[in-house]
Amino acid sequence: MKCTNCGSDFASDQLKCPYCGTVNEHALKLAKELQTYDAAYEQKREELLETGTNQVLKHLTVRLGVVFLAIVLFSFGFIAFYSYRFGVRSPYQVRGERYVKNKEQLAHYMDEKQYIRAYLLASRTDPTGEHFENYPEYAEDLTDIYTYCLVLTSVLQSMDSMDAGDNYPSLGDTELTTIQIFYSYGGKGEVKKELVQEVDGYLKNYYRLTDEEIERLKALGTGEQFTLDGSADIEGITKERMEEYFGK
């Protein structure tokens, strides 16, 4: 282009004439416009980036939330199904044909006088555990068998220790309480009578209690102290008697 002052030729994008220094108004105007466009462009770019990132994050949050929620719900559902389908005392395991079969089996064990086995079956297949609500007709007997099992296991443990050559594990407070519970609660049927005879046998033959003492123990009220030879030291006295009888 030509300079408006000296008439020299110079490039149109130069801001001043290289010969006389006159300002090129046209180039200056263009430069200012370009600067404005640049600023607007930068601002728009920032705005778009901000909005875009927010949009991406928003979608990510929602999708991640949905996916996590789905996985969590599925996992909890799976756990619930697994415990229902394969759980030991779950309703699935004891309803329908299984329940009928279990009842028949339980009746068979009771008839055969396999009481402990009957108790194990009932306990394992009843969702209410030791309440035996699944087997109401045997509930009382099963409760008696349960307490009898506690007595029996403590006697067997005691005998094991005796055989192993340890000190005589005599009739302690725990065993005495269990026996008292056995005598006090439960049914009054034939099963209970048989089990009472068994426990009487252990008390008489193993713990060396007399018939009179056993009867006194049976008649003992709540909160009353059981004594042997006028003493409350049941453990010590039974220990002496056992040592004397079994010869240790």
Add this chain to the structure above:
Amino acid sequence: MEARISKVSPKRGWKNILESRAGNKTKYYVLIILFTVLFFICMAFCFVRFVKLAHDHKVNSLSYRMESLQLDETMFGVEHDFSSLYFNYDYEEEFDEHWAFSDAYLAYIKGKISEDKTPYIEELKAYLDTAPGGEKEKAARQYLEELEGR
């Protein structure tokens, strides 16, 4: 002019982040982190629960209990049968043989401490009539001999 003190207290805590005071990005980051943490807590809970259920299922299976009973027999002898049956809840028909022996063992225990051993000797003899042989029969014969005082 007196400086006015705002009666509205500034928002604090996670509400501040989730509501107006934080930028949008921070809000989403917090939510993502929150989801992730809760997700892993739930997954850890499910994993532990599943492991426990699977373990229980395995332990309660018939084959596992049978193996456990046989292992107990090998390690502690047939006398341990009753304890194994009782504590593992082995009530099924598959354990018939072991229950028969356990009854004989309990008869021996009762006989051992009783003065009148006759009913227990009879019970042991009845068991020996149908005894399956092996260790159990051998043990039952020993019990009988002991009760008879031979």
